[in-house]
Amino acid sequence: MDLKQLQTFLTAAETLSFTKTAQLLDYAQSSITAQVKTLEQELGVNLFERLGKRIILTEEGKRLQQYAKKMLELDREMKKAISNEQEQVLLKVGAQESQCVYRLPSILQQFQQVHPHVKIIFKPVHTTDIAKKLLQVGDLDVAFITDTYQETSMLQRQRLIEEQLIFVSAPIERMEPLSAQQLALETMLLTETGCSYRNHLEALLQLEGVRPLQMIEFASIEAIKQCVIAGLGMTFLPKMVVEKELTMGLVTEIPSTLKLAPIYTDIAWHKDKDLPPCLLDFIAIAKQKYQTLGD
Known part of the structure; x- marks a missing residue:
């Protein structure tokens, strides 16, 4: 077993075609077949199952594929270390x-x-x-x-x-914690669909059987913060992204009765x-x- 045979095997495992493998590696197809056959004889297993003109990896072939990747990567690392190349x-x-x-x-x-x-x-x-x-x-x-x-x-x-996730709005007088029903009446300035903390908020409100009457979606947290400061609505964000604005008095943390999961x-x-x-x-x-x- 040599590294050339392993590279040939890996290419065949990815293309599932001896013809494509020969084209990619610039070998004759008979050479590809011979190299794979030599590997199979040395290991005593079939690495591919031949189905007419198609080939698929056997379970033994899949296992060898993982080890072959590691061996070739180790070979590349060894050569790089020895030659002391400063590749990026x-x-x-x-x-x-x-x-x-x-x-x-x-x-x-x-x-x-x-x-x-x-x-x-x-x-x-x-x-x-x-x-x-x-x-x-x-x-x-x-x-x-x-x-x-x-x-x-x-x-x-x-x-x-x-x-720590918090509700934030433009500065207002101190108020009692808002319920889910009260929060649903606010204009919510939120991150894009799929964002983890937006998902968290929507799941919490859904448990309470409510959803915001009006939502404005942003791709940028900075845009959300500027709109909150301008008084366009309320948002729900990690506290660490609004620490500066809270300290400067540009926004206010709004308490709520929602039970926020960690x-x-x-x-x-x-x-x-x-x-x-x-x-x-x-x-x-x-x-x-x-x-x-x-x-």
């Missing part, structure tokens, strides 16, 4: 706007001091389901998830902090993902920074 590493991070704007800058600042050659790309992640899908297909390496905790078998999650920010990654050193450092720095916020 890409780190794909998912997070909600609230985390990107108010929490991640200090994490990035410290991370880039340690890993200046790592390029970071941020992608929006509003729910656990979105994070799960993006992590599963490899579009994200790690994600910050803010929601009520949901057990997700394929994700490794570590708790960072418990968030909502958390976790950092998550695919449980089967091999974590490179730069990603381990990113996770460690994030945990340390959030720990400081929670103290």
Whole structure:
């Protein structure tokens, strides 16, 4: 068994076609067939099931596919380490706007001091389901998830902090806590459909059998805050995104009788993902920074 055979096998496992594999690798099709046959003889199993002109992976083939990926990745890492190449590493991070704007800058600042050659790309992640899908297909390496905790078998999650969700309006005189029925009469300025804290609010109001009579939807938290300050309505956001405005007296926290479930920010990654050193450092720095916020 050699790495060339494993690469041929992996390509065939992805294309499920010896013809396409030969075209991609620039081999004769007979060479592809021979390499796969040699692997099967060496391992003593059938890696593909031949169904006429079609091929599908056997269970043994699926298992080899996972190990072959790891072996080829290890080979690439070894060659890179030996040659000491300074290739730019890409780190794909998912997070909600609230985390990107108010929490991640200090994490990035410290991370880039340690890993200046790592390029970071941020992608929006509003729910656990979105994070799960993006992590599963490899579009994200790690994600910050803010929601009520949901057990997700394929994700490794570590708790960072418990968030406080509050109702906020333009400054008004102190008032008694609002009931769900009273809240439903307010104009609610909310984040986009699917955002975790909007989902949380709608679920709470639904339990009370009510829904806001008027909702205005925004793609930007900053836009929501400016409209609240202007007196256009009330919003429901993590307290950390309006701390500055509360301190300056630009907005007021509105108490309510709703029983809010705990909502958390976790950092998550695919449980089967091999974590490179730069990603381990990113996770460690994030945990340390959030720990400081929670103290």
